[in-house]
Every structure is written in C-alpha cells, then in structure tokens.
Amino acid sequence: MVEVKLENIVKTFGETVALKGIDLHIKHGELFTLLGPSGCGKSTTLRIIAGLDFPDKGRIFFDDQEVTYLSSSERGAVLVFQNYALWPHMTVYDNIAYGLKIKKLPKDEIEKKVRWALQLVKLEGFEDRYPTQLSGGQQQRVAIARAIVVEPKLLLLDEPLSNLDAKLRLEMRSEIRRIQRELGITVLYVTHDQEEAMAISDRIAVMNVGTVEQVGTPREIYEKPKTEFVASFMGKTNVIPAKVVEREGDKVTVEFEHFRLEGVTYTDKSDKVVIVIRPERISLKPIENAVKLEGKVDLIEYYGFFIEVVGMFGETRIIARTISDKDVMSLKPQGPVTFYINKDDILVLPKQL
C-alpha cells in the first residue's frame, strides 16, 4: 500500500505533448481511476508511474520517496497491460511465478505464493495451460495474479476490461473490486468507459488532452461537472450551445434559439456558454417552478428500462428520458411536446473550444 503523488508531470513525444502538467494525489488503499477519451494521456501517465517512460518535467513520489527516475524494475509499481501481455511461451504457472523467480525466492515459497494467487483469481487447475488456451477473462485473471503475487506497492491497471464482452466485463469488474478490497492495495485504474469508472472507483480523475479536468468521487463528477467536457463525457447528456444575455450576481439569463432560460446559476465571466441538462432530469409531465420548453417530437426510442424522447426545439435536438410508459403514451412523431426542467437541474458552463 502506498500513497502516490504526481507533481506537474510533463511528457512530450516528438511534436505531441501527451501530458501538459499533471498533478495527482492518490491515497493509501484507494481505487483511483483515470477516465478520459482515447489519446488523452491516460496510458502515458500510467507508464510514467510504472517507470516504463520517464517524464520530461515534474516529479513522482511514492509515499515520501521520490521515484521519478527509478527504473521500472526497482520501482515496485506493477502494471497490468491492456492486452495482458502474458508470455505465450510460458504456462500460467510460469507466468505467475516469473516475478517471484526474479526475486530468487526459494522454490517451495514460490509454489505457495503462486497457489495463493491462483486461488485468489479462481484459476486453480489451470496452471499448466498456455495463455492461448485460456479465454479472455481467464487471461486477464492470470495477468492480475501475476501482478498481485509479487505484492506490489501499487497496482496499475490499463483498461483491463476493454477487450471483454459485456457480461464478462461486469464479472471482472466486481472481481477486481473484490481483490482490491481483500488485499487493501492501492490501485490506479485506467478506462475510457464512464460507466465502468463510476461503478468501480473510489475517486475519478477525468482527463482531456493531457490535462486533468476534474478529480472527485463518481457522484461529484456526475452531478457537479466543472467543465463542459466532463459533463458531456459522463454519459449521454444534452449539451446546448447558448449565450448569456443577462446577469444578476451569480444568476443569469441564457438564450438558445428563441428560448430563454432565466435565473440559472453561473459564475464564470465568459458569455459563450453551454447549457447542460441530463436527459433523465427532463420531465414530460408538468412540474412546478419549471422551465417550459415547447417543441415537437422527432423520435421516440424504446430501450426497455427507459424510453427516450428526442424533441426538436428549433434546430436544437434535446433528449428526455423517462422510465414511465404513460409519459409518452400521448406523444407521436412530429407531434407537439413540452419538456419541463427544474432550474436546479440546469447547469451552465463556459463553452470550451
């Protein structure tokens, strides 16, 4: 278990600046997630922490020891690669025992530890198979066992589930969570799947092109996104470009198309804004004190658990989501529709480029 601190990490590859000065603080025994779109620098951050790449600038601390330029083999931060990187020429047993053999442990101790790891990932009986003889999920568990067996200070997981199908992904997710809790190790987890991040993490850092946009618990990030990017990245949402037309303290009036929303909270100086409204916060039934938007139905989509109504408001599409059939009963494509939105559910954020 270890506490990890990153101070102003900068990393460039030739022309591309992969990391533009990252600060992070990961606490003891936490499951911390880096979430962001492809190419935003998640893997780079992870590799720098693992000692596989070195930053151009900035410092890294494990507890209070600086490790910035320690080689990977001395650092004890073990990375589970996205593709598992199992050695195809070794059996499951040999894969897992590899790190222990390097530490020159006595043979029977190696054996004992490997058995323990196998049991932990529920792969007893698979020791003699080769990686190609395993399913994707089993391979992943071998990769995790291989990392855990050396008792790393820090476990780094790089999109470990992205190659799995939906069902297996769910299973593996709780598996990782369980192992992490059982062993109480610090885990840094990388993913681009916001649902996965929310389900698994203690805390999340949302990254965007080389910077950290927001750090917080899943709920903080979902409910109080600080930027347009974070808001739009956390699940399907309505992001409507708009303009501030009036200000009164931190209440403003914003305008899009010919619609005006009055008295919403906004503190930034920029007048170009986006209105962010989660589809499930839009009601199809009248509610009190709500903003009322009148438009017409573009599409009604049935998803089982919920139904989405896509409304057209001028040229702007807004999606509402409901779990009640009755709400949509009376609607028909191209017919009129009214969306009701509680002012508290309207988030106005400065427009990002």
Place this chain on the structure above:
Amino acid sequence: MVEVKLENIVKTFGETVALKGIDLHIKHGELFTLLGPSGCGKSTTLRIIAGLDFPDKGRIFFDDQEVTYLSSSERGAVLVFQNYALWPHMTVYDNIAYGLKIKKLPKDEIEKKVRWALQLVKLEGFEDRYPTQLSGGQQQRVAIARAIVVEPKLLLLDEPLSNLDAKLRLEMRSEIRRIQRELGITVLYVTHDQEEAMAISDRIAVMNVGTVEQVGTPREIYEKPKTEFVASFMGKTNVIPAKVVEREGDKVTVEFEHFRLEGVTYTDKSDKVVIVIRPERISLKPIENAVKLEGKVDLIEYYGFFIEVVGMFGETRIIARTISDKDVMSLKPQGPVTFYINKDDILVLPKQL
C-alpha cells in the same frame, strides 16, 4: 421492397452446426433485426440470404420466388458489411458507381443515380476522396450508398455500427432509420447490441446458438420474454434459479433459498424454473400487494442516471435499480435491505440448460 421467407434453414461448417433450422418471415418494408450473442449464427443467416453461403437444407423465398441456390450476383439482396468493405483503390464515386457499371447503365444515368445516393447519405462533395480519407461514419454512409444505389430488393446490414464509437453510433443509427423510412425498403439488420436493436427495429428475432428463440416487437421481447435466454439477453436482469413447489392452474408457488413466492403465473410443465425480475421493477420502498424479500446490502453502485443496489438473499444476489437517491440514502454495505416486487413483474420461465 420484398418479403423474405426462410424455411427450415440448416447450415453446418465442418463439425459446428451454425444454423439448426431457422424459420423467419420478414415483411414488406420492415426493419427487421437479428439479435443474439457472438457466434449464434446471425452473420451466417445474413450471408445465406445474400447468397454468399448456401444452406445445407431448407429453402429461401423472395416474395414467392425461390432463390435458395441463386448466386449472390443474381439475387439482388445487397449486403453492407460490418467493415464496410469499401474498395480502397477506388474513389467514393467509383465505389458507389460500381454496381451500376456492372449493370451496364449508360454513363449519364449512372452519374444521376450516384448523385442521388450521395445526397441521400449527405456526402455531396466527397466523390473524389478515397475511403481512407473519410471518417468511420462517412465510410459507413458510402457503404450504404453503394448498396442503395443499385436499388436492392433487400438491404442487409451486418453489425454496421460495431466499429464506431458511442457518439457516432447514435448518429448513424438514426441515419439508417431515416434512410430506410425514406426509401421504404425492406431491411434486415444484424446486431448483438440489445439497446441498438430495441432503438432501431420494427421487429426483432432473438437468436441463440443456431435457433430463433423469439420473434416480436422490441417491447414484446423486453416485456414478455418467452425464454430465460431472451430475458437475460435483453439488458441486465435478475435470473434466479428456483423450483416450483405448488401448482394451482396457471398460478404456482416457487421457492429459492428459503424464500417462497406465491401465486405467480406459470404454465410450463417443467419444475425447474428461473425467476426473472428486471432490476428496475424492484422497489426499495414498500408497495402494496408486493412480495417482500429481506436480505442485506452487498454493494451500492452509482451510475449517474441510476443507482444499483445489489442485495444478498442467502447466497443469491439480486440487483435492484432506482433513479431516486432517496431510496438508497438509508442503506449501507452489509446493512439490511428489503426489496418489494409486484407479483405482475415476476416472470417464471422454465430453466434452460
């Protein structure tokens, strides 16, 4: 526009029986979806309809004409491949014009039709680009244009969206729907994504290892699954193995762990059953006339739009889903919890292997 009938189609590849006797009836101008897990035979069915593979047994009719052994080039059922299969050495224009050139249409007519198709898929101005110079979504539209321009009787789409990212996928979905409606052609759509299937289809056939398990509208399938497989495949759901312990007409009492559910509807003879309950149909607040299950909280997972509570009832995990924060306020991991379920929401189905 064509009506397609499949009669008892059987197809084996060496040892594997890919299709075990498929019957399907796709109506004029319908958007019909084949939905099922990987390897269940969706692509095989599609390829057999397209004439790229031939069945071992069974017959295929387009309207009333048998086409079972017609070669692909004579059949007029045009397939849009999962990977689009655009010819990289031809421009967008040439790709689209290919099918028309083969029909030896006069040049100006080809030109006219290609322009029309380009407009339909909103790609005017892209004619001289090569496929590699297009984004994934644009490529897909070229693939659709190439298929549509030859005015196929039947348009076959094989997981056309699986290579796209979430955002683009949503866009393309409505695009396909729009084009299908505009032209009124019969479309057979293949996917393994139940959400996609529900959003796009007029009717869905759910397939499982070479057989069709159920055919119906999205709502029928989501709400009235006929088999355990269909139920579990349509979104995250609770499937609880149980036993019928009493019968009274089509009402039965089923038992799992030490819990008894009385008076639920069940008509099959088999006593080994599963209880299927959608997570969103489980309430955390008391409701009238409901079955009450008491257990303890295993996990609370926050997903933004909704929250899942995983309860342990004996050894059985049951997931409840709510969109209301208040419902979970008072719960904590390992603490007690009560699930309320309306009897109408309990589905009992015979256990499949």
Place this chain on the structure above:
Amino acid sequence: IGGGEQSTTATSTSKPSGGITLIVLTRHDTTIQMLAKEAFLKSDIAKKYNIVNIKFIKAPDSQWPALIKRGADIGWGGGPTLFDDLFKQGYLAPITDEKVLGLLGTQIKEDIAGMPMVRKGKDGKVYWIAAALSSFGFTVNKDVLKRWNLPMPEKWEDIASETFALDPPQVGIADPTRSTSNTRIYQIILQAFGWDEGWKVLTIIAANSKIYDASDAVREAVIAGDIAVGNTIDFYGYTAMKLNPACIYIIPKGESIINGDPIALLKNSQHPEAAQAFIYWVLTDGQKIWLNEDVNRLPVNPAVFDTPEGQKRPDLKKAYELALQTQGIQFDDARALATVYAMQFYFKATLVDANQELHRAWVALVQAYKQGKISKDKYEQLKAQLLAPIQFKDPDTGKMVTFTEDYAKKINERLIKDPGFKDTLMQEWRDAARAKYNKVLSEVQG
C-alpha cells in the same frame, strides 16, 4: 579492329538467314572459342564462303559420336586420343581441300619429336591435322618451392617421392574423369613406367597431391601460390609464367611427348567446303589465336612467328624450338585408348575418391620413417603394401582379381554402357583402396 571493316562487323553480330553456320565440336575453353569466332568471322575467308556464324559445342568426349551423327562440321581440340578414337570408329571425313593439303610438309611438319602431326589412313588420305602443339609437364611456382624448401622437380619421379609428402600438399593434379590433359599425362606415365610400376608412381603422385576437378583449376592454384607444382599441359604453364613471373613450366626429361592437338572434318558435315576453309584458316591466319596473352599455346605452323603478332612473342618462339628438341617416349595411342575409361574410373575410385585416406597414410608413413619411428625395412614393407594393387571381386565371376591391363581392356567399354556395373565396381574399388590405406595408417600409428 581495323578501320575499313564496318560491314563485316555488322554481319558478325546480326544473324542473316542466308549464310552458313558452322558447328564446331571442341574441347577448347571459352576464351579460345571467343577469340576464334571473333577473328574468323572478320576474315576474308569467312566472307568468301559466306560463313556468318560459328557455333561451338563443348561436349564431353563421350558425347561426340552422337553429335557427329547429327551433322556437326568440325572437330577441333581435345587431343589425339580422342581424334584417333573417332577416326577408328569412322567419324572423320578425309580432308580434300587442296589448299589445306598444300600446307602439309611445307608449313606444317608431318611429325615433330617422333609424334605424328597428321593422321593418315591406310587409304593415304588425311584425317586430322594438328592445329597446335602441346607437351605435358608441370608448372612450378618458385616462390612456393622456396617457402617450403622444396627442390625443383624435373621428372615425374620427383613429385612421386617422399620429398613431396607434405601437409598441406604442394602438388596439384586433376581428376582424369574431368581432364583430358591429365588423362594423357597418366597414360604417358603408365606407358613410360609400364602398367604395374606406372600405377605405383601414380599412387604416390596422388598421395602427394591436391586433386582438382579440372586442369584449369590446377593452373590457377599454382599461379595463386596455393600449391608449388601442378601437372599441366604446356600452354597453361606459359600462361602461368605470364601471369606470375615466379612460375615456370617444366617438361619432364625424357618422359613426355609432344602432342599435336588436332582439327578434323567430321563425317556428316553439311558444309564440307566451308568447314575446310575454316580448317585452312585455323592452320594459317588463325594460328595467331595461340599467341594471345590469355592463351599462350604453341602454334603448329611456325610461319606465324614471322607476323607482327608473332614477333611480340619471342618467349613462345623459344618454347616452340625447345619442343622440337624434346625427347619423348614412344607412345602407343591405340594401347592408351583401349583402357582409357577403365583407367579413368579406377584412378577416380582409388586415388581421387580415396585421396583423403591415401594422403594421410602416406604422409604419416613418411614422417614416421623420417622421425625414426620405424625402421627402413618396416618403411619399405609398408610402402609396398600401400602401393600394392588392390584385390576386388569381379562382379561377373565373383572371383577376387586385380586391376591388370587386360582386365582394364576387358571392362573398358562396359563401364560406359552399364551404370549399375560401373557404380558397383567403383564402390568396390573405392572401399578396397580406402581399407588398404587405412590399414597402412593404423600400422604406422599402432
């Protein structure tokens, strides 16, 4: 290339269909072929007879009859043995061209050093004429001799001696199945020393030697200093002298012969006049080819030394005069011919294929003697054992026999016609020889 000859140059490179193409069977190497073709096609004779191309076919001896039957015009080069063989079998046509016949006895001597330069049949007609002279001897690299402190060899016995029992071997010879000149050398030795004694000499020479595939390779090895002495035909020696001043060609005293290397008209020639015109050219103007720096052969027609080209080669003229005085042995062509194949294969099996063992046994024996590890008697006894003829089973009778001259005559033809027989016999010979050598070796060592 002269100034006013453009038109002829043109004809020699293009291929007009009307002209004559002469087909020449030859054993001469590519350089000679190229030179002859180039010079002849430019000559007035070629123009006069409308000869537009010459096609050389360099086939092994055994293939010549088949090719003659198919109508080749001229045979040129390959040594008198081959041509006498062809003559005996009736493959040669008499020379009728008066111009050619006119050369005989005037410009071209009818015999030199006792050897015929013209073959006349019983009918008195002329069947072949020597186009070049050759003698057989060794080419020596003096630098290498010095390096290994070896005496200058003067006779065949010198290289068939203990002095040359060295590692690495400093003598080079060629495989008779691949080299006509070396075949002739071995035949000379067999006749000079007699059959039985001759084989002993050959055995020691082989024991002292590296055996190359072809005589060209032997010469190259001497020039390159890879070996000190190599058995070669004279002109290879002269070439070596040109290329490496340390080299010198030596005719073994009293043990060599002068050969005429013939040219002849073939039985089924389609263009006998043109063919004889070519023969005439070879015997007159064409003699200049021998003077080329890359060829260095002795012309048969000394008139060529009076030409401007000839005056540039006083060295060859001197060699020519030396050759005229050579005292050779009496060489019987017919006798040599009667055992030629048997000799080649026996040599190949017992001396070439088994060379590794032979060489080791011989060098070990000599060294043991020189270092005083064995007595003189023992040495002589083992040497005799090493040189003794091998006993082998005659595949026909099943009796144990030795390779006598009569036996060689008996099987000579059959070896060519029956590959299974040949393979069996060669295996017998090879194994018997190797066993014999190995036995000597183990006695020396043990």
Place this chain on the structure above:
Amino acid sequence: MRVSKWSEKLFGTPLFEPLVSFSYLFPLLYIVVFLIIPVLAMLAIAFSHEGHFSLYWFKSILTSSYYVQFPPQGDFAIKTVTATGETVYLIRGIDFGVVINSLVVAALVTLLASLMGTIFAFIMARYEFKGKNFFRIALFIPLLVTPFVNAYVIKKMFLDTGLINYIFYELLHILPFRIKIDGLAGVVLAQAMTYYPIVYLNAYASFINIDPTLEEQAENLGSRGFHLFRTVTFPLALPGIAAGATLVFIFSLEDLAAPIVFQGDPLAKKLMSYQIFSKFLYGLGERSPEIAALSIIMLTLAVLAFLGIRKYVSLRQYAMLSKGGRWKPRVSKPKPWQAAIIYVVLLPLLLLTIFPQIGVVLLAFSKQWSVTVMPQGFTTEYVKQMLFNPDVRRYIINSLMYSGAAVVLIVLLSVTSSYATSRFKGILTPVLESLVIIPIAVPGIVVAMGYFYFFSQVFPNTPLDPTNIFSFNPAFVLILAYSIRRLPFSARSVYAGLQQVHVSLEEASMNLGASRWKTVTGILLPLISLNVFGGAMLSFVYSMSETSVGITLGSLNMQYAPITAFMKDIMMSAAGSAQLAAALGVLLITVQILSIVLVNIITKQRYAFIGLT
C-alpha cells in the same frame, strides 16, 4: 443451379466456378508435372538393383565408410612449418564420410549463421548507435548473390598469404601463427558468411514483431539485461530465427559454389551436393542408381528439416501484437560495454563478411589477383568485355529472358495458387499450400537431374531433350526450372498480400452483381499489385543467380546458356577469367540492388528478402 458436392469438396465452392477450379488446378498440375513427377520418376531408379526392386543402393551407401564414417578420420588442424620458419596451421575439418559431412557442415553453418544473424538482428532491433545505418546497409550486402566469385574471394581471404593473415598476423600481430582454411572448414566458412543474413532478416523481423509490452511487463516485474533476453525476448523470437535457420540448413546442404571453389582439398569434395554434381556431369546421359540414391537421401534430409521446422514454427507462431497494444519499439542507447562490443567485435566481423562482395568488385576492375593480398592493377577491360562482347552479352540476355519468362509464369502461378489457398477451403487447399512451398526444400541439383531424365524420355529427339546435345535448347527447361525453384518467394509475398485484403471486398463486389472474373481483375489484382510486384522482383533476382540447374542443364548448349553457366565455365577456365566472372558478378549485384531499391520505392516497405513462414 444446384450445389455441386464435388466442387465444394475439392475447391470449396458449392457452385462450380471455372475460374476457381483453374486457380487450383493450374498451379497444382504445374508443380506435379514439372517438379514432383520428374524428381520422383528419376529417383525411382535408386530402388532398382539388377532389375529388381531393392534397397541395395541405400544400404550400400549407408554402410560404406566412404559415405558414413564413424569414428571420423583426419586431423581438424595440422601444424606445419615453412622453410622461412613460419608456423602455418592448416584447418580443414575432419571426415565423417560424405553423408554425415553434409549434415555436419549444414549444421555448423546453420549454427554459425544463426549466432551471427541473431546477434546482428538483436543489436539492430534494440539499439540506437552511431553508424547504425551503415550496419543496416552492410548487412544487406552479403545477400547479394554472386555465384562462385563470392566463394572464390572468401577462399582467397583465408589463404596463408591472404587478407586475414595479412591483417591479423602481419599487421596486427594478433595471431602468433598463420592459418589457412581449406576443405570442409573452408566450405563452412564460405557458406556461413554468405547465408547469415538470411537468419538476420528473419530474426530481425521477429525481434521487432515482439509485442513490446511483453518485455516491458518483464522489466516491470524486475527482470533486466540478459535475464530478460533469455526468459522473454529470445524464446519469443525463436520461431523466426528457426525459420531462417532452416533455410540456411537447406541452402547449405544443396550449395555447389563453395565445394567447387574449394575442390582442391579432397575433403571439400566429400559432400553430397558435390558428389551428385560431379558424377552427374561426367556420366551425362547415364542413370546412375548410386547418384539417385544419394539424391534421395539429400532430398529426404532437406524435406525433413523443412517440414520439422514448419511444424515447430506454426506451433509457436504467437499472435504477437494484440489489439489495443501500444506500438513503441524498444530501442535504447547501448551501454559503454555494449558499444565496445558493437564497434570492436561486431563491426570488424561485419566488414569481414562484406569483404567478399567488395572483393568481387575489386576483382572485376583489376588486372590480376595471384599471390598478393589484394587484386592488383586497374583495368576496365573486363567490364567492357562483359558489356560489349557479343557472346558475353548473349549470356546476359539469355539470363534476362529466361528469368523474365519465368517471372511471368511465377506471377501466374503465385496469383492463382494464393488465390485458391487463401480464399477457399477445399480439400485441395492444404495440398496446394504445401506444394507451392516445397520447391524450397528440393535441392537444385536434384531438380536438374530430374529434368534431365524427364525431358529426355518424354520429349526424345526434340530441342527439349537434353541428351540431344546438338540441338538441345535449354531455354524451355531453364524457364521451367526457374519458375518452379523461385516460385515460393513470390507465392509467399502474394499470399501475404491476399491475407491483408479482406474477403468481404470481393464478396461486396459479387454481391453487387459482378462476376468472379470481374471481381478478381477489377478488385483483387489492383489491391495486391504491390505484393505481386515485390514477389516477382524477388523471384527475378533469384532466377538470375540460379546456379544448380543453370550450370548443369544450362551448360549443355552454351549458345543458350545462362549467365551462371558461363560464370562457372570461365571461373574454372582461361586465365583472367576470374575477373570476367567478377565483372558479371558486379552486373548481378547491380541488378539486385536496383531491384531492391525499386521494390522499396514502389512498395514503400522494407522487403524481407527471404522468408519462410
């Protein structure tokens, strides 16, 4: 139309399609008729003894100590002292008998070539150092084929008065005595120096194809240095290295150039390839059961080595690059001691191995090379002769024409066979797959003998009949031989290209109404044109330098002989001819470099020169 059961079974197409059947049958029949039948039919005589079926010849070979000798005889090295008092160690190797010698030589060559190839590949794949580009180019040089002259120069280098002794004995005084390498040792040396780049290329490809995360993971777990190499890098590259090594094994087994050049030493002749060659040439026209039996033994060894390794390689071909993995090659700066090894050991070694090619060029422009360390004098005479002498030009033109014609056939064969095997899964598919690659394992001299008997018996008294020496025209036979022997190079390339073209591109075309022919010509061929071109170029280069068949059948009528027959002829004949042969070697080198450059420019990829898997 109904489904045709046999069409589905044989060709994998339920509806009978002429084009598909042709794609199967044309290459299949071609190879069967022009490789399998001639070779097997010729070899059949090995089984007859005194008119009966018998294993006599095999028994007599395998029990004769000439062919198999245990314990081996001779001294590996012999020490002698010259009159000038210098000590010379003559290294020749020891004699295990013809058959075992061949095996030992091939094994040693394979070992040496693998060692050198792997080491060079590793530093090239993993280190960034000054002069790397020089290394990169230099490592290609030994691949440039200059038949005979190459081995000739190597032999010269290792004479007691040659370059090596000059440098290490006279100049640097590193060696306390002179050495001279001859016999089997010379053959091993010449072959190892010539063939190690084959391993290099394969090993290099393997090293850079190792998923870097596999090594990073090991490092991340604490491994480094040699441990990392031993436990992860090397085992993963082994299949590629092994593939290259097999090729070297087979090439060494069938090589004729080195034994011919080293023939002065009786040991160098005790190799199967040489024995077959020498007996074949002498006994032209006779069917010697002993040679046939020897050929079978050689063929069997080659095929066994080949099949064995193919099995191993296919078992261990790890799908290296997994989806989503990062593609950052692991390249680092060498540590000081590593740099020292690179510059002090490997650089001289590299220079040594490219010297033969340099020597060939020097030789081509020199007056003579006899007892000196380097060739002497400067002249352009031989190059001029090569370019302007009509006879020499004819050989060049012959070779160009034969190779050109062979390439046309090769393209047709490789396109059809690759199309059939990559697209259809009939029961003929695996058969065809093996047939197309098998020519690699059939020694050239065996092909030559097979053709000799095949054509003389099937087409007697025609220009195709090699015994019909008077009017025999080797053109046709050589084109056939080239097209078969060099087919695998092109077929692999086209096959690789086809694998990169997804089938759905063709299906889409047919689905839109196009016929099979239109689909192949309009969609497929344009897409694989670069692979076809690259493969054709490769086959062309190797056809130009083909020796075995060229110097045997090709030399039967020098009028139509290819360049290699001429080279062999002049190498071994008139004086000054080594220079002319070298000049021709320079021409071959030029052709090869041009081809490689062309292929690189046009296909924009570094073309693996020789690949097996």
